Amino acid sequence: MAETPACFRLTDAGLVLFVRLTPKASRDALEGLGETDDGRSHMKARVRAVPENGKANTALEKLVAKGFGIPASAVSVVSGATARLKTVELKGDPTALHEALKRLLA
Template structure:
């Protein structure tokens, strides 16, 4: 399975499929699409109105990685289910945390 993230200078870009109004805030593992791309599956309770679901997703990923929420932001896909979140910080540290997150969420 391909990685659900790519490293970038000063951090990583994480590919996520978000389900807003999902009943709970949770990361549900890694999923591969028919075209061979991988992404984290996540759900949040917030509705996709006025950026509430995106903010909840940023907070959820930051909490799951154990980093300040200011280090996570939506880089693309603000109004789409498939999003790219930018995580800033030490690349090696972020990659380790992302791999551990995938392993603990059932990858």
């Protein structure tokens, strides 16, 4: 069986995280790993915010920042602003961010 592809990529400036966002949920939560039909891996996230005027993306940035223990200003949605599958960039020490991700997924 092939190894599951990672839901992230380390960069010199931090970490890039691939996320599937469900807006209008009953609670805000990071919910572990998921996989698309074509085999791409992502972290599942839910936010209460509606997908209007970037509200859900802003809520996602705050949720990810809280989960990783970094400032919200260090997190930004860089791709997929109007899609469920998003690319989120986290700025900071790549090693520390990777360790935080491992704790979130444990």
